[in-house]
Amino acid sequence: MIEFLEAIRDFTETGGQVLLVIGLLIFVMWLLILERAMYLLVWHKQAKKDAVAMWKARNDRSSWFAEQVRQKTISQLTIRLNGSIPIIQALVALCPLLGLMGTVTGMIEVFDVMAISGSGNARSMASGVSKATIPTMAGMVGALSGVFAATWLNRMVKSERTHLEDALIIQR
Template sequence: MIEILETIRDFTETGGQVLLVIGALIFVMWLMILERAMYVFVTHKQYKKNVIAKWNARAERSSWNAEQVRQAMISRVSLKLGAGIPIIQSLVALCPLLGLMGTVTGMIEVFDVMAISGSGNARSMASGVSKATIPTMAGMVGALSGVFASSWLSRTTKSERAKLEDALMMERHI
């Protein structure tokens, strides 16, 4: 366990301070993604059953007023399903931007070393180059993983809304 923590510490030192910010951002983003996935797989199913049961309990399901109630129910379910997805998408967009910031700060360090040493000594520039490339890589990995997860969440939200509309529509014509 200590070796793993030392490896992580060495990696973050090699990548610079921006890497810590990227790591925290990715951690928060994945916490939100996991919360949404848990909602979809656990809580949503029961909520959907309750909404369908509430619709079936209505005596009258064919008037304009009943249609408005149906639309309101569907909208509430959609809002609950889609909660947090725009924030997740914003965090996904922030990952490569922070990686770019890490690239810029790493290159500034390279230029500082070049200015101080007066030459292009490769050994003295190596830490700056790693501080330039590692945050970029971390930002892109975080963004790619977040893109896949957020697109899955968006598709699932649309699919679940359509399934609920179908379920309530079928119940409406009985």
């Protein structure tokens, strides 16, 4: 365990302070993704079952008012289904931007070394280049993983909404 923590510390030192912010952002993003997945796969089933039971318990399922109740129920469940998905999408978009910020800060370090010691000190410049490339890579990896998860979540929400619309049938 100690070796693992030392490896993480070395990696963050190589990538600079921006890497810590990117890591925190990815951690929060994946917590929100896991929360949404748990809601979709576990808790939503009970909410859907309650909504269908409420609909079937109604005597009037064919009037204009019944259609409005149906739409309200579908809308409320859809809002609960979407939950934190917009926040997840915003965090996905923020990952590459923070990676770009890490690139800029690393390149500033390279230019500082070049200004002080000239372009002949390759070892000092290599440190700045790694601080420029590692945050970029981390931001892109976080964004890619988040894009796949957000796409899956959006697809599940659409599917669940369709199933809910089919379950709450208007009787004519």
